[in-house]
Amino acid sequence: xxxxxxxxxxxxxxxxxxxxxxxxxxxxxxxxxxxxxxxxxxxxxxxxxxxxxxxxxxxxxxxxxxxxxxxxxxxxxxxxxxxxxxxxxxxxxxxxxxxxxxxxxxxxxxxxxxxxxxxxxxxxxxxxxxxxxxxxxxxxxxxxxxxxxxxxxxxxxxxxxxxxxxxxxxxxxxxxxxxxxxxxxxxxxxxxxxxxxxxxxxxxxxxxxxxxxxxxxxxxxxxxxxxxxxxxxxxxxxxxxxxxxxxxxxxxxxxxxxxxxxxxxxxxxxxxxxxxxxxxxxxxxxxxxxxxxxxxxxxxxxxxxxxxxxxxxxxxxxxxxxxxxxxxxxxxxxxxxxxxxxxxxxxxxxxxxxxxxxxxxxxxxxxxxxxxxxxxxxxxxxxxxxxxxxxxxxxxxxxxxxxxxxxxxxxxxxxxxxxxxxxxxxxxxxxxxxxxxxxxxxxxxxxxxxxxxxxxxxxxxxxxxxxxxxxxxxxxxxxxxxxxxxxxxxxxxxxxxxxxxxxxxxxxxxxxxxxxxxxxxxxxxxxxxxxxxxxxxxxxxxxxxxxxxxxxxxxxxxxxxxxxxxxxxxxxxx
Numbered sequence: 001x002x003x004x005x006x007x008x009x010x011x012x013x014x015x016x017x018x019x020x021x022x023x024x025x026x027x028x029x030x031x032x033x034x035x036x037x038x039x040x041x042x043x044x045x046x047x048x049x050x051x052x053x054x055x056x057x058x059x060x061x062x063x064x065x066x067x068x069x070x071x072x073x074x075x076x077x078x079x080x081x082x083x084x085x086x087x088x089x090x091x092x093x094x095x096x097x098x099x100x101x102x103x104x105x106x107x108x109x110x111x112x113x114x115x116x117x118x119x120x121x122x123x124x125x126x127x128x129x130x131x132x133x134x135x136x137x138x139x140x141x142x143x144x145x146x147x148x149x150x151x152x153x154x155x156x157x158x159x160x161x162x163x164x165x166x167x168x169x170x171x172x173x174x175x176x177x178x179x180x181x182x183x184x185x186x187x188x189x190x191x192x193x194x195x196x197x198x199x200x201x202x203x204x205x206x207x208x209x210x211x212x213x214x215x216x217x218x219x220x221x222x223x224x225x226x227x228x229x230x231x232x233x234x235x236x237x238x239x240x241x242x243x244x245x246x247x248x249x250x251x252x253x254x255x256x257x258x259x260x261x262x263x264x265x266x267x268x269x270x271x272x273x274x275x276x277x278x279x280x281x282x283x284x285x286x287x288x289x290x291x292x293x294x295x296x297x298x299x300x301x302x303x304x305x306x307x308x309x310x311x312x313x314x315x316x317x318x319x320x321x322x323x324x325x326x327x328x329x330x331x332x333x334x335x336x337x338x339x340x341x342x343x344x345x346x347x348x349x350x351x352x353x354x355x356x357x358x359x360x361x362x363x364x365x366x367x368x369x370x371x372x373x374x375x376x377x378x379x380x381x382x383x384x385x386x387x388x389x390x391x392x393x394x395x396x397x398x399x400x401x402x403x404x405x406x407x408x409x410x411x412x413x414x415x416x417x418x419x420x421x422x423x424x425x426x427x428x429x430x431x432x433x434x435x436x437x438x439x440x441x442x443x444x445x446x447x448x449x450x451x452x453x454x455x456x457x458x459x460x461x462x463x464x465x466x467x468x469x470x471x472x473x474x475x476x477x478x479x480x481x482x483x484x485x486x487x488x489x490x491x492x493x494x495x496x497x498x499x500x501x502x503x504x505x506x507x508x509x510x511x512x513x514x515x516x517x518x519x520x521x522x523x524x525x526x527x528x529x530x531x532x533x534x535x536x537x538x539x540x541x542x543x544x545x546x547x548x549x550x551x552x553x554x555x556x557x558x559x560x561x562x563x564x565x566x567x568x569x570x571x572x573x574x
Contacts, residue, residue, distance in 0.1 A: 010212020
């Protein structure tokens, strides 16, 4: 049986010699499937003593973090999920201070420190600001994992340089690292570590390894005995087990349902009537089918029997429907169909689009006007942004994966190459390929083995834009051959040809930037590209048109040949 993430936790907090306890702490260990998709979370906050609402800030920070983190999308990375939640809490704390009587005195506002950790799969993620601390205990030695955000102006006076609620913009330390079984993490406030040495804390944790609550209390008691004059809080978390799975176990899970038989027209299968085969390849079969129960036409996609032993392929196949269900609110992305019956075989069901692929549309419309091209590109971009909001990269944007229905609505289909940040973080023995797209539409950085960002999808979109305007590829067949950085630096962009559609020069400049082989010289956001596609950018507007030899070599040499012919005829006739 595969192992799960298991931890032991001990906690203890006391107001100490203070009138009230402004510390707040908590831990959340969810059940499956969230244990795998989101991990466990532990956090500690300390309200500043100069404020009479510090305890409110601490409680709001911890409860908000522990509750809201698990409500974020499973597709998001841990870093994005936590940062979004903490940013929202920070904004609320800051606004509460600004609305109160101490808006000009941060030391009396809704301010607190924060030290938090999320362990997802086999990776720990730390989020920290302020002067609470996180230590890691290994081999009876404590290693400090956080830096104190405290500025000392004299030997006796200091203040927090960073904390929750102190500024409108959140600036938080982040770190991540692999954890091992037996790793123990210690969370403490300054009322603890300023009065108890690390050797004592390590010794106590070792002596009370079977009861971490007792260990936490013993450390608190020691701080009190050492005349600590602050609130006292200790959290201890030990990693008892880590999730492990081998390829055979994953394969068994992926193939719990048998592969479908060969399907043919008029065949009834699992509550569906097969109408016809739409598409077939070495990787999958796609059918138009009728849901007998609802009398609705749907698209059924079945895996290729030839790849039934490929766990990587099966994982991507099953992920397609998972991805579609999380982007179900976009009009420009293919939607999954509601599943009301239990499936007996391995397949996925998507909505049927009555229309044509962009490939066929370009055959039917070889010379579309610029406004029509803009309209299609903007719809594709809306679909892509739905992916990017969830930290997903489509990674296979090409004309065959774009559908245009009979109403003119453009939809992105086929999610078999999509990369999901939140899924990639989960440790798996399955070897996941970085490059899965189609060569002539794929951003050059993938050819170097690098990971793509959102502007990698933008590159693919720009290739399609160029192709709709010209019927050609912006680099010809060069991109597929450019598998080194030096080769990519030599890639030669072919400017838009001059034709009777009179495409403005600045459009060419926009496409050239979007198609730059170096992702750092490309547009960083799709919205920037769309804006420049409609509004003349002065940078491109002032550029001179490239010579005819670069824009259209064929026309250039035809012209030269004509001129030479005229000269020869003139010479001969003399």
